[in-house]
Amino acid sequence: MSAKRQKSQGVLVTGASAPIGERLVRSFLDDSRIRHVIAVTGHPADAFPIDPNDRLTVIQVDLKRSRQMHDVLFGPARDLGIEVVVHTAMHLSAMDEGNRVHAFNVESVRNLLELCERHPTVQRVLLRSASAVYQVQRDLPLLIGEDHPLNMARNAPQWVRDRVEADLTACVRMGVSPLEITVLRMAEALAPGTGSQMFDFLQSPVCFHPGGFDPMVNLLTIDDTVHALSCAIHAKTQGVFNIPGADTLPLTTAIRRWGRIGIPTPDNLLGPLYRLRRRFTGSDFRYGMNRRWFIYSGVLDGRRAQEVLGYVPSRPVAWPAATTTSEDL
Amino acid sequence: MPFPPTVAEAIASLSLDREMRDRIGRISFRDAGHGFDTFGMHPSFVAFGASVLGPLYDKYFRTISHGAEHIPDSGPTILAANHSGNLPIDGAMLWIDVLRSTEPPRVARPIADHFVPALPFIGTAFARGGMVGGSRGNARSLLDAGELLMIFPEGVPGIVKPFSKRYQLQTFRVGHAELAIRHSAQVVPVGIVGGEEQMPALLASRRLGKLVGVPVLPIPAIPLPLPVRYHLYYGEPIRLDKDYRPDQADDPDVVREAAAQVQAAVDTLIQQGLAERNGVFG
Numbered sequence: 001m002s003a004k005r006q007k008s009q010g011v012l013v014t015g016a017s018a019p020i021g022e023r024l025v026r027s028f029l030d031d032s033r034i035r036h037v038i039a040v041t042g043h044p045a046d047a048f049p050i051d052p053n054d055r056l057t058v059i060q061v062d063l064k065r066s067r068q069m070h071d072v073l074f075g076p077a078r079d080l081g082i083e084v085v086v087h088t089a090m091h092l093s094a095m096d097e098g099n100r101v102h103a104f105n106v107e108s109v110r111n112l113l114e115l116c117e118r119h120p121t122v123q124r125v126l127l128r129s130a131s132a133v134y135q136v137q138r139d140l141p142l143l144i145g146e147d148h149p150l151n152m153a154r155n156a157p158q159w160v161r162d163r164v165e166a167d168l169t170a171c172v173r174m175g176v177s178p179l180e181i182t183v184l185r186m187a188e189a190l191a192p193g194t195g196s197q198m199f200d201f202l203q204s205p206v207c208f209h210p211g212g213f214d215p216m217v218n219l220l221t222i223d224d225t226v227h228a229l230s231c232a233i234h235a236k237t238q239g240v241f242n243i244p245g246a247d248t249l250p251l252t253t254a255i256r257r258w259g260r261i262g263i264p265t266p267d268n269l270l271g272p273l274y275r276l277r278r279r280f281t282g283s284d285f286r287y288g289m290n291r292r293w294f295i296y297s298g299v300l301d302g303r304r305a306q307e308v309l310g311y312v313p314s315r316p317v318a319w320p321a322a323t324t325t326s327e328d329l
Numbered sequence: 330m331p332f333p334p335t336v337a338e339a340i341a342s343l344s345l346d347r348e349m350r351d352r353i354g355r356i357s358f359r360d361a362g363h364g365f366d367t368f369g370m371h372p373s374f375v376a377f378g379a380s381v382l383g384p385l386y387d388k389y390f391r392t393i394s395h396g397a398e399h400i401p402d403s404g405p406t407i408l409a410a411n412h413s414g415n416l417p418i419d420g421a422m423l424w425i426d427v428l429r430s431t432e433p434p435r436v437a438r439p440i441a442d443h444f445v446p447a448l449p450f451i452g453t454a455f456a457r458g459g460m461v462g463g464s465r466g467n468a469r470s471l472l473d474a475g476e477l478l479m480i481f482p483e484g485v486p487g488i489v490k491p492f493s494k495r496y497q498l499q500t501f502r503v504g505h506a507e508l509a510i511r512h513s514a515q516v517v518p519v520g521i522v523g524g525e526e527q528m529p530a531l532l533a534s535r536r537l538g539k540l541v542g543v544p545v546l547p548i549p550a551i552p553l554p555l556p557v558r559y560h561l562y563y564g565e566p567i568r569l570d571k572d573y574r575p576d577q578a579d580d581p582d583v584v585r586e587a588a589a590q591v592q593a594a595v596d597t598l599i600q601q602g603l604a605e606r607n608g609v610f611g
Contacts (some may be wrong), residue, residue, distance in 0.1 A: 013447070134570045138441040138443050138444070138446050138447040138462060139462070139463075139464060139465045140466070141462075141464040141465070141466025141469075141470070142367070142368055142461070142462060142466075142467055143367060143368075143466060143467065143470045145466065148466075181510055210449075211449065212448075212449025212450040212452075212453065213449060213452070213453060214369075214371075214453045216361075216365065216367065216368070246362060247362055247363065248361035248362055248363065248367055249361070249362065249363035249365060250365060250367070250369060251364075253333075253363055253365075256333075257363075282455075295447070296447070297369060297446075297456075299361075299367050301470070316362065329507060
């Protein structure tokens with residue numbers, strides 16, 4: 001079965017209309033080892049930027065509705081012999097909360113796994129998770145391994161709690177499910193439309209950050225995200241893997257290289273400051289949610305992904321201020 | 330940091346001689362992509378640190394190094410030293426002495442207590458020079474990469490102990506021994522003499538410490554450290570990996586025994602230093 005899978009696979013991608021999903025679909029279409037791609041999008045199928053063809057089927061599904069997902073899996077996906085489901089869909093806005101968001105982030109994962117477990121052709125499920133699931137604090141290692149404590153704080157925002165719950169929902173089924181389940185905990189992708197808090201943070205011409213602290217941050221690109229998912233698709237394994245990016249640098253250097261002005265600010269002023277900014281500019285950045293990442297360093301350790309999946313981050317961020325490096329400023 | 334690496338390098342180039350600059354240029358350094366390693370160390374800040382500490386090492390504390398040839402050229406190594414003096418000047422002297430005395434040059438990575446990375450400015454400045462927060466995961470990563478760790482197994486009780494207990498080692502924690510056994514790292518015992526007399530404290534307050542984010546705040550009897558002479562004594566490496574198997578790192582009795590072995594070696598070096606020195610300032 002493995003050899004057959006290596007030969008040609010059918011893949012279903014959720015969240016296909018988002019930048020990562022779309023790039024992933026394109027990458028699969030360029031991959032001769034992928035037989036057919038079903039792109040599941042939350043928007044009308046005809047709005048999808050790639051025209052359907054004999055290797056691509058585009059279907060609109062509301063992931064909050066289990067029946068719609070069921071009908072896709074046990075309809076076109078079964079007919080096309082889909083073997084792998086890649087779940088990349090996440091609610092992007094950190095400001096939105098409530099049952100509908102939870103249903104999209106968590107219940108959709110639970111539902112997807114249940115459906116796939118009794119599906120006749122699906123053998124593997126890949127879940128795109130996030131580094132935000134990890135706890136960062138001063139007495140924890142800076143280099144975050146897969147066994148690092150998760151952020152289970154009661155006062156964590158729903159954005160974080162949902163990601164942790166979705167991640168664990170997949171993790172608890174590993175080994176007991178007939179599926180091969182792979183969870184990829186991705187570093188923040190510094191790109192629009194990915195739900196990146198860091199990207200939102202850097203959108204302001206002036207970036208206020210905690211004075212006296214300059215933590216190391218690790219940033220991922222969409223290219224490396226897609227590369228990691230592709231590696232995971234073709235690896236014959238399951239488990240949890242950290243996916244770091246090629247850029248590991250201090251926060252202030254990231255601010256400078258993005259062409260922004262960083263202003264060190266007392267930590268206790270940053271919460272109210274960013275709340276004000278959000279009110280006036282509609283920004284999605286929540287300081288409280290990122291506070292610890294902005295004080296204590298946290299860098300994903302990608303050794304396991306390298307050893308098992310063969311993933312090595314190799315596509316660095318295209319810094320807007322790349323010609324004037326931090327060292328020059 | 331309040332200034333970028335180029336500024337640090339410019340300052341360093343003004344005060345460091347060519348030999349030292351070349352030496353720092355040859356340190357083994359794993360660039361994570363932007364000139365910094367994963368833990369935030371940057372060679373320009375190492376040079377900056379050397380330029381700041383150099384005059385203190387040479388002129389103020391007139392440090393004398395004994396037996397630095399015992400530090401291995403490469404491979405996972407732990408420097409286990411006594412801690413004293415209310416301010417971590419002993420760590421700074423040891424850090425620059427290692428940088429100056431090793432060939433090829435090595436940067437000692439001080440393993441600091443959890444509160445240090447949380448201190449504004451200080452935590453970041455120390456990290457640029459190689460300091461790492463004291464979690465087992467951090468130490469493990471560094472040893473796996475063959476780095477040289479600087480550990481003070483007495484911890485905070487060592488640095489804030491009263492003057493009356495000078496040169497009396499506090500109970501060694503066992504983490505360094507466990508790491509050494511598990512990762513087959515050599516342990517180089519270091520006896521530091523001089524630090525105990527640099528800044529006697531009137532008292533050490535936990536309550537005041539809590540206010541500023543440190544476990545204990547010593548109230549010194551003098552405003553500045555005295556110009557005591559520092560003596561750094563390096564002992565022969567202790568090969569715990571020869572005496573114990575890596576799986577024994579989980580045995581509490583074994584690690585206690587190994588830590589006691591290191592403590593005894595450090596104590597011997599301290600006693601040697603005290604016997605050999607010619608007064609506190611001499």
